Amino acid sequence: MSRTGIMLMAYGTPETAEHVAPYYTHIRGGRPPSPEAVAHLTHRYEAVGGRTPLTELTEEVRAAVAERLAERGLDVPVYVGMKHWHPYIADVLPRVRADGVTRLIGIVLAPHYSRFSVGGYQRYLFEGMHKHGTHLDVEFVEHWHDHPGFLDVMATLVREGLTRFPEEARDDVVVVFSAHSLPERIRTWGDPYEAQLAESARAVAARVGLRDARVAWQSAGATGEPWIGPDILDYLDTLHAEGVRHVLQVPIGFVCDHLEILYDLDVETRAKAESLGMTYRRTQLPNVRPDFVEALADVAARAVAGENTVRVDAPPPTTRTREELAAGASPIHAEPAGQGRP
Numbered sequence: 001m002s003r004t005g006i007m008l009m010a011y012g013t014p015e016t017a018e019h020v021a022p023y024y025t026h027i028r029g030g031r032p033p034s035p036e037a038v039a040h041l042t043h044r045y046e047a048v049g050g051r052t053p054l055t056e057l058t059e060e061v062r063a064a065v066a067e068r069l070a071e072r073g074l075d076v077p078v079y080v081g082m083k084h085w086h087p088y089i090a091d092v093l094p095r096v097r098a099d100g101v102t103r104l105i106g107i108v109l110a111p112h113y114s115r116f117s118v119g120g121y122q123r124y125l126f127e128g129m130h131k132h133g134t135h136l137d138v139e140f141v142e143h144w145h146d147h148p149g150f151l152d153v154m155a156t157l158v159r160e161g162l163t164r165f166p167e168e169a170r171d172d173v174v175v176v177f178s179a180h181s182l183p184e185r186i187r188t189w190g191d192p193y194e195a196q197l198a199e200s201a202r203a204v205a206a207r208v209g210l211r212d213a214r215v216a217w218q219s220a221g222a223t224g225e226p227w228i229g230p231d232i233l234d235y236l237d238t239l240h241a242e243g244v245r246h247v248l249q250v251p252i253g254f255v256c257d258h259l260e261i262l263y264d265l266d267v268e269t270r271a272k273a274e275s276l277g278m279t280y281r282r283t284q285l286p287n288v289r290p291d292f293v294e295a296l297a298d299v300a301a302r303a304v305a306g307e308n309t310v311r312v313d314a315p316p317p318t319t320r321t322r323e324e325l326a327a328g329a330s331p332i333h334a335e336p337a338g339q340g341r342p
Contacts, residue, residue: 002137005077005101006069006300007092008062009108009121012085013054013258017042019085026084048262055085057256058109060288061296068297069304076304077101083124090128097134105303106140106312107296109255111150111200113143114193115316116182123315139309141299143192145200149295153286154200154252155207161248161283162208169279173246174212174239176232177201179253180260181217184226194228200252214239218251218269219260232265233272240276247273249282255292257285 014023020042024033033041045051058080066078077099081089096104106125108118122140129136144150158175165173179197186193198215205213216235220227230238232249239247249269251261265282273280286292302308 001100002102003100004103004105004304005079005096005099006065006105006107006303007079007081007089007096007125008058008065009081009083009089009106010054010058010256011258012082012088013052014045014085015051015055017045017050020045023085044259044263047267048259052258052262054256054258055082057287058082061109061256061293064288064290064293065297065300068293069300072297072301074301074304076300078300081125083121088128089121089124090131093128093132093134093136096136097132101136103137103139105300105309106138107144107300107303108140110253111143111145111147111255112179112193112196112253113145114182114186114191115189116186116191117180117193118142119316122312126315138312139303139306140312141303141308142310143196144296144299144308145196146203147295147299149291149298150286151200151203151207153289153292153295154204154250154283156291157283157286158204158208158210158248158250161250161281164281165246165248165279169246171211172244173248174214174244175205175208175210175248175250176214176216176235176239177204177250177252178216178218178232179251181220181227181229181231183221183223184228186228197253201250204250204252219264232269236269236272236276236278240278245277246279247281249280251282251285255286257287261285 014020021038024038024041025031062078062080069076069078079092079096080087081092083089106121108121110117118140125138162170162173182193201213201215216230216232217228218232220231249265251265254261270280299308
C-alpha cells in the first residue's frame with residue numbers, strides 16, 4: 001500500500017565551534033579545509049553567539065506543518081533532512097522506509113528554484129537512497145516563490161519593517177529585496193532563479209504599494225568566477241551616491257535565521273550602511289510565524305494532492321565546471337561558497 005511522506009530540507013548548521021571543521025569538510029565533499037578557513041568561519045559563528053538557530057527553527061516548522069496537515073485530515077509523516085549537518089538527508093531515509101513511506105515529497109525551505117540550490121538537495125537524496133539501497137517514488141515542490149500565502153507573509157514583514165523607521169522618513173525608505181547570489185553561469189542553462197526572485201519581489205512590492213523597490217544579491221562566493229550582482233555591499237555605495245539615506249533590506253530568498261542573515265546582513269551589511277551614514281534595517285524572517293506555517297502547510301497539502309510537484313527519477317546534472325571536476329571535487333557535494341558559508 002502506498003504511503004506519502006514529506007521531507008522538509010534545509011542547509012544545516014554546526015552546533016558548536018568543534019563542529020565547524022567537520023561541517024565545512026562535508027560541504028567540501030570530504031576535502032578538509034585549511035586551518036585558516038576553519039578559523040575564518042568559526043569567527044563568523046562566534047560573532048553571532050557561537051551558533052545559529054536553524055536546526056531548532058526547522059524542527060519547529062516541521063512539527064507545526066505536520067499539525068496543520070493533520071488538521072486537514074492528512075495522515076502524512078513530515079521529516080527534516082539537512083544537507084550538511086545532522087540530521088543528514090541520507091540518515092533520515094531508514095526511518096522514512098520504516099514508516100512505510102513509498103512516495104516521498106521533498107520541499108526545500110527556499111522559495112526559489114535553481115539547479116545549484118534545489119537541485120543540490122535532489123542529488124543528496126538520491127545519493128542517500130543509493131547508500132541505503134532504498135527505492136522511493138520521489139517528487140519535489142521545486143519552487144513556491146509565487147504562493148499567495150508566502151507573498152502575503154513577506155508583505156506583512158515589509159510593512160512591519162517600515163514601521164521601524166521614523167514616520168517622517170518612511171516615504172524616503174528604499175526597499176531592497178535580496179537572495180543568495182549564484183554563479184552567473186546559471187544563465188547558460190536557462191535557470192529560472194533570477195526571474196523567480198524578480199517575480200516574487202514585484203508581487204510583494206505591489207501588495208505593499210512600494211514606491212521604490214530594488215533587487216540586490218548577497219553572500220556571493222569567492223570562487224574566482226563572476227557571480228550575479230549587484231552585491232548588496234556594493235549596491236549600498238550606489239544608493240548612497242543617489243542620495244538614499246534609509247534602506248530596508250528584505251532577504252526574500254531565505255525563510256529562517258541562519259548565518260547569511262545573522263552575520264552577512266546583521267553584521268557586515270549593517271556595518272557598511274552605517275559607515276555611509278545610512279539608517280539600515282532588515283525585515284524579520286518568517287521562521288515559525290503562524291501565517292508562514294499555514295502557507296507552507298498549504299504548499300505541502302497541494303503537493304500531497306499532486307498539484308504542484310515534479311517527479312524526479314534521477315538527480316539533475318552536476319553544477320561543477322570541468323575544471324572543478326578535474327580537481328577532484330565531488331559532483332554530489334558541489335556547493336558554491338558564500339560569505340556566510342565557507
